[in-house]
Amino acid sequence: MLWWKAWRESRGRFLSAAIVLAVFCASSVSRARLDFPPRLEPHLPYTTFIWRGIYNGPNVIVFVIVSVALGLGGLMRERAVGTAPFTLSLPVSRLALFGSRAGVGMLQVIALATIPAWIVPWMSSRIGHPYPAQQAWLFAGLFAVVGLVWFAAGLLMSTMFAGEHTPTAGVLLLPFGHLALASIPGLRPIRWLNLFNVMNGSGLGYFDADTSLLVGPFPLVMIAMMLGVALSMMLAAAGLTRRLHL
Amino acid sequence: MLFYKAWRESRIRFLMCAGAVTLLCVMVLVRARTQFPVPNNPNIPYTAFVWVNTFAGPVIGGNAVGFTYMALLLGLGGLQRERSARTSPFTLALPLTRSRLVATRALVGVLELIVIAAIPVVLIPTLSPWIAGRPYPVEQAALHTSLFLAWGTVWYAVGLCWSIVLSGEFAPVIACVLTPIGYMIAMVNVARLFGGSAISDSASPAFAAANFMYFMSGIGQMSPPNSGLFAGPLPWTAFTSLACVTLSLVALAATVTARQDF
Numbered sequence: 001m002l003w004w005k006a007w008r009e010s011r012g013r014f015l016s017a018a019i020v021l022a023v024f025c026a027s028s029v030s031r032a033r034l035d036f037p038p039r040l041e042p043h044l045p046y047t048t049f050i051w052r053g054i055y056n057g058p059n060v061i062v063f064v065i066v067s068v069a070l071g072l073g074g075l076m077r078e079r080a081v082g083t084a085p086f087t088l089s090l091p092v093s094r095l096a097l098f099g100s101r102a103g104v105g106m107l108q109v110i111a112l113a114t115i116p117a118w119i120v121p122w123m124s125s126r127i128g129h130p131y132p133a134q135q136a137w138l139f140a141g142l143f144a145v146v147g148l149v150w151f152a153a154g155l156l157m158s159t160m161f162a163g164e165h166t167p168t169a170g171v172l173l174l175p176f177g178h179l180a181l182a183s184i185p186g187l188r189p190i191r192w193l194n195l196f197n198v199m200n201g202s203g204l205g206y207f208d209a210d211t212s213l214l215v216g217p218f219p220l221v222m223i224a225m226m227l228g229v230a231l232s233m234m235l236a237a238a239g240l241t242r243r244l245h246l
Numbered sequence: 247m248l249f250y251k252a253w254r255e256s257r258i259r260f261l262m263c264a265g266a267v268t269l270l271c272v273m274v275l276v277r278a279r280t281q282f283p284v285p286n287n288p289n290i291p292y293t294a295f296v297w298v299n300t301f302a303g304p305v306i307g308g309n310a311v312g313f314t315y316m317a318l319l320l321g322l323g324g325l326q327r328e329r330s331a332r333t334s335p336f337t338l339a340l341p342l343t344r345s346r347l348v349a350t351r352a353l354v355g356v357l358e359l360i361v362i363a364a365i366p367v368v369l370i371p372t373l374s375p376w377i378a379g380r381p382y383p384v385e386q387a388a389l390h391t392s393l394f395l396a397w398g399t400v401w402y403a404v405g406l407c408w409s410i411v412l413s414g415e416f417a418p419v420i421a422c423v424l425t426p427i428g429y430m431i432a433m434v435n436v437a438r439l440f441g442g443s444a445i446s447d448s449a450s451p452a453f454a455a456a457n458f459m460y461f462m463s464g465i466g467q468m469s470p471p472n473s474g475l476f477a478g479p480l481p482w483t484a485f486t487s488l489a490c491v492t493l494s495l496v497a498l499a500a501t502v503t504a505r506q507d508f
Contacts, residue, residue: 058430061311166258
C-alpha cells in the first residue's frame with residue numbers, strides 16, 4: 001500500500017522522463033543511418049559515435065536532474081499542501097513511509113539508467129552497426145550507481161527544505177554546482193570527483209578513449225564508495241524524517 | 247506593487263542563478279591564471295579559452311543548457327502555484343486583470359534574465375586584467391551575451407507557459423527539464439526530413455538558428471575559426487524571430503490564464 005502511494009506520487013515524473021530518454025536514445029541511434037561516419041571524422045569508431053551521443057550527450061544531464069527530482073516529495077511537501085496529517089495518521093512508522101519512497105525511487109532510477117542498454121544494442125544491430133550489449137549494460141551499471149547518489153541527494157534535500165521552490169532550484173542547480181566545484185583547478189585532476197566522469201568513464205582508468213569502450217576490471221571500489229555515499233545520505237534523510245516536527 | 251510582488255516571489259531563484267553565474271565567471275578567470283596558455287594546446291588564444299569555458303562549455307552548448315535551465319526555472323510560479331498554496335484568492339481579489347498579473351511576472355522575469363546574462367559582460371572584462379593578467383574585449387562578451395539572451399527569453403516564456411498550463415508541484419519542473427531535450431529530438435528529426443544536419447551543419451541557416459545550443463555558443467559565426475571571437479553581423483533575423491516566439495508564448499500564457507477556473 002505504501003509502495004503504491006509512493007508510486008502514484010512519482011509516476012508522472014518517472015514515466016515522462018522514461019519516454020523522453022527512450023525517444024532520445026532511439027533518435028540518436030537512428031541518426032547513425034545518415035550521419036555515420038561523420039564527414040569530418042571518417043574513421044570514427046561507431047562505439048565513439050554512440051558514446052558521444054548517448055553516454056556523453058545532453059540526456060546525461062537530464063538523467064541526473066530527473067534522478068534528483070525523483071528524490072523530492074515526502075512529508076515536507078505534504079505539509080506544504082496540507083495532507084501531512086492524513087499520511088501521519090496511518091498506522092505505520094515514519095521510517096516505513098520514508099523506506100517505501102526511497103525504495104520506489106531507487107527502482108525508478110535504476111530503470112531509467114537501463115533505458116539505453118535496452119535500446120542501443122537492439123537498434124544498432126537493426127541499422128547494421130552492431131554495438132556490444134555487454135558495454136551498454138556496463139554503462140547502465142555506472143549510470144545506475146551514480147544516479148542513486150543524485151537520488152539520495154534529492155531525498156536529503158526534500159527532508160531539509162520546506163519552501164516550494166527551494167528544492168526545485170536545488171534540483172536544477174545542484175548538478176551545475178557540482179560541475180563548477182569539480183572544475184576548481186586543485187580538484188580538476190581528481191577525475192572521479194566529477195560524477196559525470198564516473199558515469200561515462202571519461203579520463204578514468206577503466207575507459208579506453210580511442211574506442212570509447214569500458215576496458216579492464218569494473219571499478220568495484222569506486223562503485224562501493226558511491227553506494228556508501230548514497231546510503232549515508234539516505235540514512236541522514238531517514239534520521240531527519242524521524243525528527244521532523246510536522 | 248505588482249512588480250515588487252513578482253520580485254519577492256522570484257528573488258531567491260534569481261539570486262541563486264546570479265550566484266552560480268558569478269561563481270562560473272570568477273572560476274574561469276582563476277583557471278586562466280593557472281592554466282593558460284593550455285599546456286596541450288599553447289597556440290589557443292585567450293579569447294578562445296574564455297569562450298570555451300564561459301560561453302560554450304565542456305561540450306559545445308553545454309553552458310547554453312545551463313542558462314536554458316536557469317531561464318526555465320525563473321519562469322515557474324504564478325497563479326497555479328498560488329492555487330496549490332491556497333493564496334490565489336488573495337491575488338485574484340486584487341483590482342487588476344489577470345493579463346496584467348502575467349505581464350508583470352513576465353517583465354520582471356525577463357529583466358532578471360537580462361541581469362543574469364549581463365554578469366559575464368561586467369565581470370569578465372573588468373576582472374580579467376586583475377585575475378588572469380590579460381584583457382578581454384567587452385564587446386565580445388556583449389555579443390555572446392546577446393546570443394544567450396535571444397534564446398534565453400524564449401525558454402523563459404516556455405517556463406511561464408508550463409507554470410500556467412500544468413498544476414501540481416513537480417509537473418511544471420519535470421516539463422521544464424524535459425522540454426529542451428524534447429525540442430532537440432524534434433529539431434534533429436525535422437532537420438533530417440529536410441536533408442540538413444541540425445547539430446553542426448551551417449549550410450541551413452534556419453536550422454542553425456533553431457539549434458539553441460549551436461546558436462547560443464556562437465560557433466557558427468566565429469572568425470577566425472577557434473578564436474572565440476564572434477565576427478560578422480548580428481543575426482537580426484533570428485533575433486526578431488525569437489522575440490516574436492517569446493511574445494507569442496507570453497500572449498498564450500496570458501490568454502490561458504484569463505480563461506482558467508480558479
